[in-house]
Amino acid sequence: MSLIIQKYGGSSVASTDHIRRVAMKVASTKIRGNKIAVVVSAMGGQTDQLLALAAEITNNPPGREQDALVATGEQVCAALMAITLESLGHKAKSLLGLQLPLITDDVHTRARITEMQTGKIAQILDEDIIPVVAGFQGITADGSITTLGRGGSDTTAVALAASLKADCCEIYTDVEGVYTADPNICPKSRHIKKISYQEMLELAGLGANVLHSRAVELAQKYQVPLVVKSSFGGEKETWIVNEEEVMENSIIKGVTLEKNVSKISLIRVPDRPGIAHRILSPLAEAAINVDMIIQNASIDGYTDFTFTIPTTDLSKAKELISEVAREIDAEKMLAANNIVKVSAVGIGIKTNPGVASRMFHSLSAENINIEMISTSEYRISCVIEEKYGELAVRAVHKAFDLDNVKEETEI
Amino acid sequence: MSLIIQKYGGSSVASTDHIRRVAMKVASTKIRGNKIAVVVSAMGGQTDQLLALAAEITNNPPGREQDALVATGEQVCAALMAITLESLGHKAKSLLGLQLPLITDDVHTRARITEMQTGKIAQILDEDIIPVVAGFQGITADGSITTLGRGGSDTTAVALAASLKADCCEIYTDVEGVYTADPNICPKSRHIKKISYQEMLELAGLGANVLHSRAVELAQKYQVPLVVKSSFGGEKETWIVNEEEVMENSIIKGVTLEKNVSKISLIRVPDRPGIAHRILSPLAEAAINVDMIIQNASIDGYTDFTFTIPTTDLSKAKELISEVAREIDAEKMLAANNIVKVSAVGIGIKTNPGVASRMFHSLSAENINIEMISTSEYRISCVIEEKYGELAVRAVHKAFDLDNVKEETEI
Numbered sequence: 001m002s003l004i005i006q007k008y009g010g011s012s013v014a015s016t017d018h019i020r021r022v023a024m025k026v027a028s029t030k031i032r033g034n035k036i037a038v039v040v041s042a043m044g045g046q047t048d049q050l051l052a053l054a055a056e057i058t059n060n061p062p063g064r065e066q067d068a069l070v071a072t073g074e075q076v077c078a079a080l081m082a083i084t085l086e087s088l089g090h091k092a093k094s095l096l097g098l099q100l101p102l103i104t105d106d107v108h109t110r111a112r113i114t115e116m117q118t119g120k121i122a123q124i125l126d127e128d129i130i131p132v133v134a135g136f137q138g139i140t141a142d143g144s145i146t147t148l149g150r151g152g153s154d155t156t157a158v159a160l161a162a163s164l165k166a167d168c169c170e171i172y173t174d175v176e177g178v179y180t181a182d183p184n185i186c187p188k189s190r191h192i193k194k195i196s197y198q199e200m201l202e203l204a205g206l207g208a209n210v211l212h213s214r215a216v217e218l219a220q221k222y223q224v225p226l227v228v229k230s231s232f233g234g235e236k237e238t239w240i241v242n243e244e245e246v247m248e249n250s251i252i253k254g255v256t257l258e259k260n261v262s263k264i265s266l267i268r269v270p271d272r273p274g275i276a277h278r279i280l281s282p283l284a285e286a287a288i289n290v291d292m293i294i295q296n297a298s299i300d301g302y303t304d305f306t307f308t309i310p311t312t313d314l315s316k317a318k319e320l321i322s323e324v325a326r327e328i329d330a331e332k333m334l335a336a337n338n339i340v341k342v343s344a345v346g347i348g349i350k351t352n353p354g355v356a357s358r359m360f361h362s363l364s365a366e367n368i369n370i371e372m373i374s375t376s377e378y379r380i381s382c383v384i385e386e387k388y389g390e391l392a393v394r395a396v397h398k399a400f401d402l403d404n405v406k407e408e409t410e411i
Numbered sequence: 412m413s414l415i416i417q418k419y420g421g422s423s424v425a426s427t428d429h430i431r432r433v434a435m436k437v438a439s440t441k442i443r444g445n446k447i448a449v450v451v452s453a454m455g456g457q458t459d460q461l462l463a464l465a466a467e468i469t470n471n472p473p474g475r476e477q478d479a480l481v482a483t484g485e486q487v488c489a490a491l492m493a494i495t496l497e498s499l500g501h502k503a504k505s506l507l508g509l510q511l512p513l514i515t516d517d518v519h520t521r522a523r524i525t526e527m528q529t530g531k532i533a534q535i536l537d538e539d540i541i542p543v544v545a546g547f548q549g550i551t552a553d554g555s556i557t558t559l560g561r562g563g564s565d566t567t568a569v570a571l572a573a574s575l576k577a578d579c580c581e582i583y584t585d586v587e588g589v590y591t592a593d594p595n596i597c598p599k600s601r602h603i604k605k606i607s608y609q610e611m612l613e614l615a616g617l618g619a620n621v622l623h624s625r626a627v628e629l630a631q632k633y634q635v636p637l638v639v640k641s642s643f644g645g646e647k648e649t650w651i652v653n654e655e656e657v658m659e660n661s662i663i664k665g666v667t668l669e670k671n672v673s674k675i676s677l678i679r680v681p682d683r684p685g686i687a688h689r690i691l692s693p694l695a696e697a698a699i700n701v702d703m704i705i706q707n708a709s710i711d712g713y714t715d716f717t718f719t720i721p722t723t724d725l726s727k728a729k730e731l732i733s734e735v736a737r738e739i740d741a742e743k744m745l746a747a748n749n750i751v752k753v754s755a756v757g758i759g760i761k762t763n764p765g766v767a768s769r770m771f772h773s774l775s776a777e778n779i780n781i782e783m784i785s786t787s788e789y790r791i792s793c794v795i796e797e798k799y800g801e802l803a804v805r806a807v808h809k810a811f812d813l814d815n816v817k818e819e820t821e822i
Contacts, residue, residue, distance in 0.1 A: 069490035079480035
């Protein structure tokens with residue numbers, strides 16, 4: 001008897017009709033002789049509606065209360081899913097993050113799991129009841145509700161699979177797994193059958209909205225077999241596995257476009273040792289992830305300092321950095337959110353010299369100016385003007401021979 | 412420094428604008444030097460919307476899951492209220508039933524409080540933070556979410572006031588306290604300034620939707636000073652106090668109309684000892700409150716047995732009773748929900764003979780047939796056909812000289 005964790009995203013549970021369809025899929029998995037636990041996101045659009053309510057009041061709701069607010073979305077969905085499973089004749093129980101409990105740190109709105117207790121859910125599984133876990137949410141050691149950040153339900157599912165030593169963690173979403181590029185942007189993109197954890201991690205971190213980065217990280221760490229499928233019944237799926245299990249290794253596995261990017265520049269900063277730390281530590285304290293950083297060569301003891309952050313953190317970051325700017329006597333602060341990040345991801349990058357220059361060339365051939373560059377073993381990223389984003393993805397996709405020339409090929 | 416518990420009902424928090432107005436009222440109470448804890452209901456209409464979602468799936472959702480579902484309504488409102496208070500510069504923390512914790516029995520959808528722990532909320536009050544408690548909800552000893560039944564937020568507020576030994580529990584609603592009859596039905600009704608716990612208990616139990624019965628019961632038991640006010644700024648208020656504090660005691664204090672009434676009749680039941688228990692105990696086990704009971708005189712060893720229950724429990728009750736009917740060989744079961752209950756309530760009933768006949772006369776004078784009657788020390792109730800409900804209230808109101816003859820008089 002296998003133990004399977006199935007996670008259903010917001011678009012898969014967007015209405016009670018959707019929930020009924022998902023419940024029948026869950027039931028059929030159980031009837032085939034498996035043990036099953038379900039993890040659900042909020043019904044599609046629900047989280048945004050809740051955030052919109054808070055936004056009617058203030059732009060800066062306290063994290064603790066924002067988490068208590070949005071966690072209701074998954075709670076509603078878990079209860080409705082349990083009700084539906086019961087109406088189909090299967091015993092089911094909803095479980096909130098705080099009922100598991102899934103313990104997290106106290107960084108509200110983007111908490112990290114510190115402990116997943118499984119006694120309660122294991123008991124429910126033993127009683128042949130289907131546990132329906134509200135994803136995305138946890139509880140601090142002192143009892144405040146937390147959330148794991150956008151896409152956090154994936155992380156809940158993988159953490160459960162790891163803790164329960166499940167045979168497989170299935171992530172159901174509104175697409176048939178992972179593509180070489182977003183098909184909406186790049187019609188010639190191809191479906192990927194197998195991808196390494198490391199590549200998937202890069203893709204997830206770069207705005208490919210198929211899987212949450214931390215979920216992939218956890219899956220790799222605990223070697224959880226992970227598969228992404230369509231909840232709408234498509235045949236295709238993408239397995240996320242160890243590097244050595246991926247047979248066909250093209251140099252580049254995928255091209256991504258990340259839109260949630262803003263940059264802040266501090267102009268004419270007195271160039272003293274420790275200045276970067278001085279500028280960036282308030283952001284670290286506020287748990288704002290700084291992505292790329294550029295510090296110009298120092299001229300006359302002054303330098304310019306530019307970094308990128310998620311646009312969702314821009315207003316908070318501007319507030320913090322404008323204070324720093326006064327304290328360190330920077331001439332001025334500039335901020336912009338009309339930029340995007342285009343990235344090429346693949347295991348082949350570390351072993352194939354010339355990949356970066358091939359990417360830069362494909363952009364310049366389209367007259368696209370590169371504002372910032374960063375690279376890693378598995379990734380090359382370029383920040384460019386927002387309006388060129390889609391064009392850049394198609395150009396890079398073509399440059400690395402990823403374009404689908406026949407009907408429906410996969411890699 | 413006084414400690415005040417303020418409870419705001421759904422219509423008082425129906426939108427973020429409403430919530431802002433309420434938050435300003437809370438803030439001004441605090442600024443005047445009081446300690447304050449707030450209890451909120453779900454935003455107006457929210458509970459019904461959640462129940463409608465469940466109803467899209469099934470007519471009989473499991474109680475545990477229905478509770479997990481609807482409890483989100485109060486959670487959303489508590490979080491939004493805390494966000495609003497913080498945006499006004501006051502520290503605030505939302506608290507769910509399970510965070511207090513408010514422990515209940517496991518009778519889902521109508522649980523009773525078994526223990527109110529106050530350590531956490533007392534600490535929050537000591538830290539000069541405003542606790543915003545999600546009303547209506549609790550948690551069982553083994554960690555399932557429960558709800559206290561419609562209007563249960565009143566009970567949460569009074570239980571908190573009792574446990575914290577608050578100086579006053581203020582219930583804010585969309586009316587200016589209690590009237591001698593529903594002004595929408597009886598335009599000549601008058602406002603009541605003071606009413607005894609006992610009278611209020613009867614009124615609350617009879618569908619006067621101003622206060623939840625169990626809240627009044629608890630307030631009387633723990634002698635919590637209770638006042639009902641309008642959250643929309645009216646000047647009038649109704650104090651609920653001990654009998655001896657009510658100065659002017661008219662015979663009848665109020666007339667109510669209860670619409671949530673259905674009756675079930677078992678025809679030609681073999682009349683054996685213990686038959687009433689046999690019929691009603693399955694309802695008791697299902698926590699369905701039976702109100703009035705009539706058993707006809709036995710003829711040839713057979714009797715007819717009729718009782719009333721809340722219409723909301725009718726489908727469940729029919730299911731249970733039809734099974735009983737088969738088992739005890741009753742000829743048939745009849746059910747009807749086109750009835751209502753009109754009641755006259757007042758301390759004066761027990762000391763004034765002839766009150767009942769005065770009420771019956773006022774109904775018969777309007778050609779209204781009385782189907783069932785029940786009386787208590789403080790109350791006379793008649794079940795009549797639904798279509799006569801409003802007329803009956805006006806007739807009884809007039810018969811006991813409650814009609815307001817001048818503009819805006821109070822009693």
